[in-house]
Amino acid sequence: MKIASFNINGVKARLPALLAWLADAKPDVAILQEIKSVDDGFPREPIEDLGYTVETHGQKGFNGVALLSRLPLEDISRGLPGDETDEQARWIEAMVMGDVPVRVCGLYLPNGNPVPGPKFDYKLGWMERLKARGEALLASEEIAVMAGDYNVIPQAEDCADPKAWEGDALFRPETHAAYRRILNLGFTDALRAVNGTAETYTFWDYQAGAWERNNGIRIDHFLLSPQAADRLKACEIDAEVRGREKPSDHVPIWVDLDA
DNA sequence: ATGGTTGTTTAACAA
Numbered sequence: 001m002k003i004a005s006f007n008i009n010g011v012k013a014r015l016p017a018l019l020a021w022l023a024d025a026k027p028d029v030a031i032l033q034e035i036k037s038v039d040d041g042f043p044r045e046p047i048e049d050l051g052y053t054v055e056t057h058g059q060k061g062f063n064g065v066a067l068l069s070r071l072p073l074e075d076i077s078r079g080l081p082g083d084e085t086d087e088q089a090r091w092i093e094a095m096v097m098g099d100v101p102v103r104v105c106g107l108y109l110p111n112g113n114p115v116p117g118p119k120f121d122y123k124l125g126w127m128e129r130l131k132a133r134g135e136a137l138l139a140s141e142e143i144a145v146m147a148g149d150y151n152v153i154p155q156a157e158d159c160a161d162p163k164a165w166e167g168d169a170l171f172r173p174e175t176h177a178a179y180r181r182i183l184n185l186g187f188t189d190a191l192r193a194v195n196g197t198a199e200t201y202t203f204w205d206y207q208a209g210a211w212e213r214n215n216g217i218r219i220d221h222f223l224l225s226p227q228a229a230d231r232l233k234a235c236e237i238d239a240e241v242r243g244r245e246k247p248s249d250h251v252p253i254w255v256d257l258d259a
Numbered sequence: 260a261t262g263g264t265t266g267t268t269t270a271a272c273a274a
Contacts, residue, residue, distance in 0.1 A: 009265075012267085061268070111273075206274095207264045249274080
């Protein structure tokens with residue numbers, strides 16, 4: 001089962017690029033972030049025409065996540081548990097019914113800048129709730145993945161210029177500690193499991209020629225439960241997508257599971 | 260070098 005994650009930075013602006021990538025990469029499941037659309041505004045039909053079921057959790061203007069699947073979905077749920085007052089659309093999950101059922105969770109973790117301030121507090125609170133959801137998933141012993149735009153640069157080797165990120169919400173010590181607490185529950189960072197510490201990024205800013213200079217960061221991650229990690233066959237980043245016409249500032253990352 | 264770009268929505272905000 002090939003599962004991909006792609007922060008598309010606006011589904012309306014990205015639709016041609018999204019359709020071209022789907023037709024080319026052919027993931028069984030695609031998790032999208034930053035659809036920046038309400039559910040009713042999401043262009044379902046051209047995606048359904050490629051054979052995908054479409055489930056969205058949208059919001060006006062910003063945020064918004066979606067699940068696209070060529071396999072049946074069950075037990076779909078929207079919104080990260082743990083705070084009834086949280087209005088932001090950053091989480092969608094479902095059971096993907098392939099030969100073996102796989103729990104797929106798509107997430108768009110808050111950016112958190114500027115630091116300090118309410119946005120950083122919201123980020124850290126959201127990460128605590130993510131940890132709680134992760135604990136429950138591990139207790140279920142399901143084949144489970146939590147994937148998406150984490151807005152976390154895990155370590156210095158995950159960015160081209162670590163000095164430039166000092167103090168940023170994506171690289172703060174508090175952010176690193178919260179991310180490690182989640183990993184240390186027993187999740188596997190799929191990309192690092194297959195390629196060690198090789199330099200590899202998932203985001204290049206639109207500004208200052210970041211792509212041309214390979215001034216990137218690795219912030220889109222697949223975290224796997226032990227049952228999913230045991231079935232990991234491949235994890236790759238489709239970096240060349242960043243060089244295409246009218247690209248997102250993120251590129252797709254995907255895993256292939258023996259499932 | 261304290262800039263620069265893009266998307267959503269129309270003056271900012273978010274990233």
